[in-house]
Amino acid sequence: MLENVAAVMARIEEIKSHFQSAQAGGEVTVAPHTTASMPSQVQSASVQPYFPSYLAAQLQKIGKNSICDISSYQDMIDSAASKYGVDPALIKGVIRAESGFKSNAVSSSGAQGLMQLMPSTADALGCSDPFDPEQNIDAGAKYLKEQMNRFGSVELALAAYNAGTNAVAKYRGVPPYRETQNYVRKVLSYRDDYLSR
Numbered sequence: 432m433l434e435n436v437a438a439v440m441a442r443i444e445e446i447k448s449h450f451q452s453a454q455a456g457g458e459v460t461v462a463p464h465t466t467a468s469m470p471s472q473v474q475s476a477s478v479q480p481y482f483p484s485y486l487a488a489q490l491q492k493i494g495k496n497s498i499c500d501i502s503s504y505q506d507m508i509d510s511a512a513s514k515y516g517v518d519p520a521l522i523k524g525v526i527r528a529e530s531g532f533k534s535n536a537v538s539s540s541g542a543q544g545l546m547q548l549m550p551s552t553a554d555a556l557g558c559s560d561p562f563d564p565e566q567n568i569d570a571g572a573k574y575l576k577e578q579m580n581r582f583g584s585v586e587l588a589l590a591a592y593n594a595g596t597n598a599v600a601k602y603r604g605v606p607p608y609r610e611t612q613n614y615v616r617k618v619l620s621y622r623d624d625y626l627s628r
Contacts, residue, residue: 501532504545507565511572521585522546522572524621525592528614534564546571589615 501523508526512519529547530536542549544567553561558570578588582599591599594611605615 501526504532504564504568507568508572511569514569515572515576517572517576517579518622518626520622520625521575521618522568523625524618525571525575525589526568527621528618534567535562543567546574548574586615586619589618 504526508519508522511517512522526532526545529542530545532545534545536545536547537543538547540549543553543561545564546567548556548558548561548567548570550561552574553559553567553570556570556573558566561567561570575588575592578591578596579585581596582588582591586605587599590605590611593614594606594608598606598608598611605612
């Protein structure tokens with residue numbers, strides 16, 4: 432993927448160079464995406480919308496590799512939800528909060544994939560490839576169910592998912608960490624969004 436990003440950046444520089452030389456020559460062939468806010472004297476016949484197909488293709492390729500909408504994962508989510516007895520809307524809420532539906536997401540702490548599993552947790556749950564959406568969703572749903580069984584509520588399961596089981600056990604509830612408290616609220620709000628659809 433880094434090669435694709437480098438290619439896109441190189442093309443952007445090429446476009447900038449083209450734009451600067453065209454400006455110097457008095458001919459503008461590259462325009463902003465919108466001309467609605469441009470002064471009327473700039474909006475002339477010499478200004479043509481321009482977005483190279485090469486750049487569009489590269490951005491589309493990168494997007495396909497890194498981001499996928501929820502419908503791409505619906506069957507996997509439904510399967511894991513049924514298998515472990517976890518609300519599919521809750522799984523979607525966790526994925527949205529954890530990775531924004533990016534299957535190749537990696538956090539600064541090393542959590543990986545859609546449901547942001549730590550490598551040791553993924554191994555323990557039988558997930559050999561955390562970047563494989565099906566394995567990641569299955570393992571994440573299994574882990575959520577284990578935490579719900581252990582702590583007896585969705586809120587505490589989410590707190591354990593975010594802050595760790597030791598923190599929830601220590602505080603006998605949602606730990607007093609702002610990040611964890613916000614995380615629990617966010618996931619529950621996302622879950623409610625999916626339930627209402």
